[in-house]
Amino acid sequence: HGSITKAPVATGADLVAYSGFSSSNYLEQPYNPDLDFGTGDFCVMGWVKASSSGTILDARGSDRIEGFVVYTTSNQLTLQTKASSISSTTGSNGNPLTNSWRFFCCVRESSGTSQKIYLDGELDITDSVTARSITGTDEPMRIGLNSGGENAWSGSLALLRISGTAPTAD
Numbered sequence: 001h002g003s004i005t006k007a008p009v010a011t012g013a014d015l016v017a018y019s020g021f022s023s024s025n026y027l028e029q030p031y032n033p034d035l036d037f038g039t040g041d042f043c044v045m046g047w048v049k050a051s052s053s054g055t056i057l058d059a060r061g062s063d064r065i066e067g068f069v070v071y072t073t074s075n076q077l078t079l080q081t082k083a084s085s086i087s088s089t090t091g092s093n094g095n096p097l098t099n100s101w102r103f104f105c106c107v108r109e110s111s112g113t114s115q116k117i118y119l120d121g122e123l124d125i126t127d128s129v130t131a132r133s134i135t136g137t138d139e140p141m142r143i144g145l146n147s148g149g150e151n152a153w154s155g156s157l158a159l160l161r162i163s164g165t166a167p168t169a170d
Contacts, residue, residue: 001026004144009047009101009158017049017156021144026152031138035059035067037164039112039131044070044079045105045167046160050098054153057160059141067134067141070106071151079106079115081134086115086127101158109166123169 002025009017018027044057053073068081075098078087088104105118112131117124143160144153 001028007156009156015158017047017158018144019153019156021054021153023145023149023152026145027143029141031136031140033136034164035134035141035162036136037108037134039133040164041107041109041111041166042068042134042162042164043105043107043166044068044160044162045103047101047103047158048072048077048155049101050075050155052098052154053151054155055142055144055146055151056153056157057141057143057162058146059139059162067139068108069146070104071146072155077104077106077117077119079108079117081108081115081129082132084115084127084129086117086125086129088117088119088124098155105167107166 004018004025004027005020006016006018009015048056050072054071056070058069059067071078076087078085103120107116113129114126115129116126139147
């Protein structure tokens, strides 16, 4: 929706990042039953370069009744599902989330009872949660903005992906 900025991640690079998200500029996928993970494993991963807080990905509604969201606030990355939320530690792995490219991987595994966040390939935090089913309600997935049309992502994103599996620690 609208117009998203697409630019190389560095001078001379072929890889591009997406930015320029706002209430009228965002990516949206219509409801997709492939994102109905039930209580099973899933992960969201990609590269982020944050300039402040905002929504990276919002799947199925701002109230998280049926879906999940990945966002940043106060230099922390948060995975929130209808079961609970888990946030990275501030400035983990020696540098903050802002103004530098960081690889993140948010994982729910073990039949929905464990949530983890990896930053730059290292486990940052893990938490046990009550398994709750993520199922469809016909709501879309938004990238760069929450489903309420607020909290636009102010940084850049590259190679964002979602899987119905959880990668191993290796």
